[in-house]
Amino acid sequence: MSIFLHVLKIIVIVIAILFGVTFTVYIFNLDMKLTAAIEPWLLKHYDKIDRDQHL
Amino acid sequence: MAKQVGADRLGDFYKEGSRVRKRREWRGLVDTMYDYSRWLGIMMTLGKFVMKPRNVKAMFRYRWMANYLAVPMMVDRHTQGLRGEYLRICHEEQDLVIKDVANLLDSLFRGDRRIGNDKKFSDKVVLVDENEMTAVMMGFPTLKCLSRETPSTYVSVLLNQRAACHYIDVAQEFGLAGDVCPMPEAEAGVSIDDDAPILGACAIQCNTTCDGSLLGNGVISQRLEHEDGIPVFQLAAPLRHREDDVQEYAAQEIRNAIAFIEKHTGVKWDWGAYFECAKRVNYATKCRLEWLEMNRTPYPQVFGSNLALYTETNYMAICGRIAAFEKADTKITKLARQAYAKKKMAAKEYRHRAIVWGVQSHYYMDFLVWLLNCWGIVPLTDMLSMVSTKELVTEDTPENREQAIYDMAWLTENMIMRNRTHGGYKVLLDELWEFVEMFNADMVILWEHMSCKALDGMHGLFEEKAREKGIPLVWVSHDLFDPRIISRQGVRDQINSFMRTVMQEEPIDPSLEILPDDQSW
Numbered sequence: 364m365s366i367f368l369h370v371l372k373i374i375v376i377v378i379a380i381l382f383g384v385t386f387t388v389y390i391f392n393l394d395m396k397l398t399a400a401i402e403p404w405l406l407k408h409y410d411k412i413d414r415d416q417h418l
Numbered sequence: 419m420a421k422q423v424g425a426d427r428l429g430d431f432y433k434e435g436s437r438v439r440k441r442r443e444w445r446g447l448v449d450t451m452y453d454y455s456r457w458l459g460i461m462m463t464l465g466k467f468v469m470k471p472r473n474v475k476a477m478f479r480y481r482w483m484a485n486y487l488a489v490p491m492m493v494d495r496h497t498q499g500l501r502g503e504y505l506r507i508c509h510e511e512q513d514l515v516i517k518d519v520a521n522l523l524d525s526l527f528r529g530d531r532r533i534g535n536d537k538k539f540s541d542k543v544v545l546v547d548e549n550e551m552t553a554v555m556m557g558f559p560t561l562k563c564l565s566r567e568t569p570s571t572y573v574s575v576l577l578n579q580r581a582a583c584h585y586i587d588v589a590q591e592f593g594l595a596g597d598v599c600p601m602p603e604a605e606a607g608v609s610i611d612d613d614a615p616i617l618g619a620c621a622i623q624c625n626t627t628c629d630g631s632l633l634g635n636g637v638i639s640q641r642l643e644h645e646d647g648i649p650v651f652q653l654a655a656p657l658r659h660r661e662d663d664v665q666e667y668a669a670q671e672i673r674n675a676i677a678f679i680e681k682h683t684g685v686k687w688d689w690g691a692y693f694e695c696a697k698r699v700n701y702a703t704k705c706r707l708e709w710l711e712m713n714r715t716p717y718p719q720v721f722g723s724n725l726a727l728y729t730e731t732n733y734m735a736i737c738g739r740i741a742a743f744e745k746a747d748t749k750i751t752k753l754a755r756q757a758y759a760k761k762k763m764a765a766k767e768y769r770h771r772a773i774v775w776g777v778q779s780h781y782y783m784d785f786l787v788w789l790l791n792c793w794g795i796v797p798l799t800d801m802l803s804m805v806s807t808k809e810l811v812t813e814d815t816p817e818n819r820e821q822a823i824y825d826m827a828w829l830t831e832n833m834i835m836r837n838r839t840h841g842g843y844k845v846l847l848d849e850l851w852e853f854v855e856m857f858n859a860d861m862v863i864l865w866e867h868m869s870c871k872a873l874d875g876m877h878g879l880f881e882e883k884a885r886e887k888g889i890p891l892v893w894v895s896h897d898l899f900d901p902r903i904i905s906r907q908g909v910r911d912q913i914n915s916f917m918r919t920v921m922q923e924e925p926i927d928p929s930l931e932i933l934p935d936d937q938s939w
Contacts, residue, residue, distance in 0.1 A: 389454050391441050392494075394461070398487035399437035399939075409481040414612040418592050418637060 421446025424766030429929025456509045472534045476527040485574040488939040495784040503757035504764045511728040529617035545621035551833040552737045553826040557692035578939045579781035582899040600899035602634030609638045620682035621650045627836040651678040657840040659831035668827035695738030696810040705747040719754035722786035729803040769794035776865030779896035792930035806832040862891040892916040
């Protein structure tokens with residue numbers, strides 16, 4: 364029983380931490396702020412790709 | 419930061435010069451937790467997508483894939499200010515469309531010669547245009563109907579207002595005219611820029627709506643047929659779609675398209691699958707009619723971008739072929755009935771009931787949400803949502819098989835946009851005023867897509883009729899895919915000036931009148 368409660372406690376703590384982290388990311392729009400920082404780097408990468416441009 | 423509708427100053431979420439907003443809305447505990455759970459769901463969909471190495475490879479190969487970094491923000495733009503059932507309706511639609519586009523991308527990259535190069539899979543793929551009714555695929559359940567233009571240009575511009583600019587520039591650098599519709603021009607630009615996935619047993623192109631569309635298809639099919647070795651069928655649906663004398667020709671085009679697909683894929687048309695899809699099309703029509711019926715009352719429920727974006731996807735791109743959309747129709751209808759019974763409103767004040775006509779600015783699809791939140795204008799319905807409501811035959815009999823060919827032809831002729839921009843004076847001008855009466859509207863918002871020749875010629879006729887009927891009409895100019903010509907603020911300014919000067923009104927949420935979203939996705 365005590366092992367079960369211990370495991371349950373760990374699960375609850377992990378869920379609480381996951382919720383805390385993901386909710387912070389969600390409410391402060393951190394996911395979009397991160398991807399907005401990645402975009403310029405990606406655009407530079409696309410400019411370097413060799414392309415067979417023609418009509 | 420409140421549970422009540424309209425309690426927030428929504429303009430305060432924007433930040434000058436930023437791609438993204440400062441934070442997400444607090445909508446009260448229940449709605450915030452609901453929105454958060456749907457955000458987690460979107461993250462899972464995106465996570466599953468990037469788990470596959472070929473999709474990551476594609477991310478680094480195709481420029482337009484960078485726009486998919488903005489998927490959650492697209493949903494945030496459309497859910498702005500929404501609470502309760504309206505928020506849930508929006509998520510039902512948007513989240514399903516996101517899943518559907520993720521599946522489309524995954525399939526494209528699986529068959530793409532540059533990425534997954536799964537030849538067996540590619541041999542089961544039929545490519546279609548972005549702006550094409552997929553009715554001819556209803557009887558081919560074992561084939562994959564994929565559009566390259568949908569993710570590369572159509573969805574990309576929904577995600578990022580500047581997504582098409584690079585491709586428009588490429589097309590013009592190669593001498594294509596600058597005054598055609600930027601949508602087909604951008605699609606041609608993707609092909610010229612060597613940025614389209616290469617796959618498929620064959621392709622079906624359609625003479626969608628305009629000169630630009632024909633120009634774009636010519637450029638794309640040249641590369642597909644002569645370089646990639648993918649045969650292309652040109653489905654030329656009649657433009658005078660209300661005339662009886664064109665229907666036999668239209669039906670023959672459908673027969674020819676089906677025969678072409680059978681020839682190049684080796685797969686036979688399946689009538690059982692067709693009639694199953696036809697039942698789902700009828701169900702979608704029944705639901706849409708119920709939503710529109712509610713929108714005629716003082717308590718509209720499925721309207722604005724909730725109506726427009728979903729109808730575009732479900733009517734044309736899905737066309738009964740994917741069962742998940744039937745479930746979404748049921749859920750949306752249930753939510754709408756619930757809200758209607760409680761006489762709920764999506765904003766704190768409804769000041770005007772508007773019909774939105776013409777082709778909307780694609781880089782500002784959430785303009786309809788803005789109209790509601792800023793000025794209390796309820797966009798009851800829009801031109802692109804007023805599509806065919808004809809019931810298709812669903813019982814498999816020899817007579818019905820013949821009728822079904824005509825039904826598919828009718829749907830193809832009545833694709834979104836072309837069913838209004840072509841087909842004569844009645845479908846574009848007269849029926850607008852019939853809808854104004856039917857929906858008890860007191861205002862018309864007329865998009866003026868400046869590169870659309872089909873609508874530009876009718877300018878004076880619309881104004882003359884508006885004066886005759888005594889209905890306030892406001893023109894809103896834009897260039898569909900190109901915010902460099904008229905910015906989002908340029909679009910808003912036209913409404914702001916009209917509301918302040920002609921209507922002599924003040925905004926409901928003044929923080930939304932001028933927004934620093936020029937650099938925003």
